Amino acid sequence: MKITFLGHATTLVEAGGKTVVIDPFLTHNPSASLKAEEVKADAVLLTHGHGDHISDALQIAKQNDCPIIAMVELANHFQSLGAKTHGLNLGGSYQFEFGRVKLTLAFHSSGIDLEDGSVKYAGEPSGILLTMGGKTFYHAGDTALFGDMKLIGEMHEIDVAALPIGDNFTMGPEDAAVAASWIKAGVTFPIHYNTFPVIQQDPERFVKLLEEKQLRGQVLQPGQSLEV
Ligand code: NI
Ligand code: MN
Numbered sequence: 001m002k003i004t005f006l007g008h009a010t011t012l013v014e015a016g017g018k019t020v021v022i023d024p025f026l027t028h029n030p031s032a033s034l035k036a037e038e039v040k041a042d043a044v045l046l047t048h049g050h051g052d053h054i055s056d057a058l059q060i061a062k063q064n065d066c067p068i069i070a071m072v073e074l075a076n077h078f079q080s081l082g083a084k085t086h087g088l089n090l091g092g093s094y095q096f097e098f099g100r101v102k103l104t105l106a107f108h109s110s111g112i113d114l115e116d117g118s119v120k121y122a123g124e125p126s127g128i129l130l131t132m133g134g135k136t137f138y139h140a141g142d143t144a145l146f147g148d149m150k151l152i153g154e155m156h157e158i159d160v161a162a163l164p165i166g167d168n169f170t171m172g173p174e175d176a177a178v179a180a181s182w183i184k185a186g187v188t189f190p191i192h193y194n195t196f197p198v199i200q201q202d203p204e205r206f207v208k209l210l211e212e213k214q215l216r217g218q219v220l221q222p223g224q225s226l227e228v
Contacts, residue, residue: 001135003160007031007222008195009053009142011162015133018042018098022128022139023053024060031195033223036060042098045130046070047141048110049077049122052195058083069101073123077112090124099132104152106143108170127152135159135228138183142192145175153183159228161185164192165206166199173201177209180217186228187216 004012008031009023020043026032029052036056044061046054046068054074061068061083068078072087079085088094093102104127111119127140129152138152138161152158161183164170170192171179180188188210193201203219210217218226 001133001137001159002225002227003137003162004225005162005189005191005220005222006034009047009139009162009164009191011137011139011191012039012041013130013132013137015099015135018132020045020098020130020132021060022130023047023141024056025052025054026056028055029195031222033221037063040064042066043096044068045101045128045139046074047106047128047139048108048125049074049112049120050110050142051113053142054112069096071103071110071123071126073121074110074112077120077122090126093129099130102129102131103127104129104138104140105146105148106141107146108142108144129156129158138162138185139191140164140179142170145171145179149179150182158183158185159187160226161188162191163188165190165201165203166193166195167201168198170199173206173209176206177213177215180210180215181213184215187218187226189218189220189226 001015067084075085075087108125110125207217
């Protein structure tokens with residue numbers, strides 16, 4: 001499994017000749033390493049309805065003629081805009097051609113900001129457990145630290161985890177390091193930081209916090225990959 005960080009929470013996952021993109025936010029993301037029109041994918045996976053996770057989902061799904069996979073209400077929103085979709089709900093998993101997707105809990109909010117200024121209900125926010133090519137990647141989405149992350153770590157053999165460290169909207173580095181100690185991934189990389197001034201963080205300090213807990217962390221610059 002090859003995982004490429006594209007900036008913010010956007011992640012490209014490849015295995016067995018298939019590619020999925022999680023939370024595509026590229027066009028309006030100053031840290032993005034790829035243009036939305038350059039993304040080739042077999043599926044678009046979304047953790048929740050906030051703009052910094054979904055803004056390029058429709059374009060990428062349409063240009064690749066591939067489905068958007070997300071919480072049912074969020075999937076239905078994109079279906080109403082003409083996308084192919086597959087809805088899941090928390091704790092549910094489904095075997096797709098490219099691999100298995102399971103939605104986990106995430107403690108956050110999830111509304112879609114519409115152009116008329118109103119907010120559309122997008123269901124509960126989620127994390128994503130993605131198994132492809134015999135490896136499992138946990139993308140935590142946007143979330144607070146919560147105790148059931150222990151259960152996620154106990155029930156799943158997780159090879160790679162992506163955890164938000166930006167603080168303000170999600171866990172900060174200290175809480176994310178505690179989360180990592182419960183999830184026990186082979187390697188953890190930080191996401192959702194430095195995109196905006198309020199989520200400024202030093203990712204190397206997060207890696208040091210992990211090392212103090214005997215955990216492996218790695219900072220990925222936008223465009224960088226790791227392979228497991
Ligand atoms: Ni969010
Ligand atoms: Mn976010």
